[in-house]
Amino acid sequence: MRKGNWERHPVLHEAAGKVVRTAELEELGMSRSSIYRRCLPGGPWRRLLPGVVLLLPCEPDSAQQIEAALLRGGPDSMVTGLWAARLHGLSQTPEPDQIHLLVPDRREVSSVGFTLVERTTRLPQPVARNGVPVAPAYRAVLDAVRRIRDFDAVRALLAESVQRRRCTLEQLTRELSRGSQRGSALPRRALTALLAGTQSVAEADAWEIWKTTGLPEAEWNVVVTTGTGEFVARPDAWWDDVALAWEIDSRAWHEKWDDYSATLQRNARYAAAGIVVLQTLPIRLRTEPDQVAAELRAAHEAAARRPRPSVIRRHAA
Numbered sequence: 001m002r003k004g005n006w007e008r009h010p011v012l013h014e015a016a017g018k019v020v021r022t023a024e025l026e027e028l029g030m031s032r033s034s035i036y037r038r039c040l041p042g043g044p045w046r047r048l049l050p051g052v053v054l055l056l057p058c059e060p061d062s063a064q065q066i067e068a069a070l071l072r073g074g075p076d077s078m079v080t081g082l083w084a085a086r087l088h089g090l091s092q093t094p095e096p097d098q099i100h101l102l103v104p105d106r107r108e109v110s111s112v113g114f115t116l117v118e119r120t121t122r123l124p125q126p127v128a129r130n131g132v133p134v135a136p137a138y139r140a141v142l143d144a145v146r147r148i149r150d151f152d153a154v155r156a157l158l159a160e161s162v163q164r165r166r167c168t169l170e171q172l173t174r175e176l177s178r179g180s181q182r183g184s185a186l187p188r189r190a191l192t193a194l195l196a197g198t199q200s201v202a203e204a205d206a207w208e209i210w211k212t213t214g215l216p217e218a219e220w221n222v223v224v225t226t227g228t229g230e231f232v233a234r235p236d237a238w239w240d241d242v243a244l245a246w247e248i249d250s251r252a253w254h255e256k257w258d259d260y261s262a263t264l265q266r267n268a269r270y271a272a273a274g275i276v277v278l279q280t281l282p283i284r285l286r287t288e289p290d291q292v293a294a295e296l297r298a299a300h301e302a303a304a305r306r307p308r309p310s311v312i313r314r315h316a317a
Contacts, residue, residue: 019067022051069099069115077103078126078133084140087129092156137166138175146183155190156201163199202248205285213293227310232269240313242303245277274309
């Protein structure tokens with residue numbers, strides 16, 4: 001194509017706002033100098049990454065950044081980490097500051113700009129989320145938490161990924177043992193509480209307090225029924241030896257009348273079944289752990305002093 005004719009090429013007019021590789025533009029007859037001249041301040045395009053441009057002069061949105069990162073990563077690359085976790089529908093994530101990519105180990109591509117490139121010999125099979133190739137949830141979540149230094153954030157993301165059934169504890173544990181050990185200390189600590197049966201950050205905080213009490217081991221999120229099989233509740237923690245239930249009840253949970261009514265009905269079933277129940281606000285797990293531990297020990301002692309009611313605990317399906 002003669003010099004200047006590329007400006008009238010229909011592809012350029014149809015692709016306004018598209019993210020493209022400079023190699024594609026060169027195939028239309030554009031010189032590299034012309035491409036980058038149009039990406040200068042005041043020009044019609046914007047350079048996003050080496051070899052990748054946006055056919056608009058504006059700041060790219062997250063979708064355009066992800067597309068640019070994948071173009072730089074090349075074939076078989078996929079998004080992992082925080083952005084992948086979000087694309088899997090998880091919300092307990094810090095704000096991502098980079099697009100984290102997994103690329104085949106043989107590929108010579110480096111991190112630059114808003115991309116974090118990780119070359120790996122353990123490239124998983126990607127799944128499509130909103131048309132974007134992303135790492136499976138267990139890999140994406142662990143790639144994310146290995147780079148998070150806030151324990152609460154690590155625990156929240158791991159708990160959400162299991163609670164919302166994006167992956168299993170077995171998948172997370174297996175991946176953590178097989179993957180890089182760099183940054184694995186906080187995820188290992190958080191997974192210990194999840195493996196005990198806790199399903200949320202508040203329950204994990206409660207588990208940490210239980211460890212200080214000297215009480216027998218608790219079971220988490222089991223189903224309790226009467227001797228005749230009628231459902232009583234699914235307590236956060238349960239001591240079957242004395243039929244003691246521990247509920248971590250959030251005040252926010254009670255802001256809606258239906259939720260408050262459900263809690264009252266649950267407590268009525270506990271009372272009718274003869275079960276001792278201790279209710280604790282999540283904030284007190286952080287602000288008054290010693291007092292909560294004392295209350296838990298006292299509740300266990302009170303439950304042990306009365307005859308154990310005829311109730312049965314069953315592990316949830």
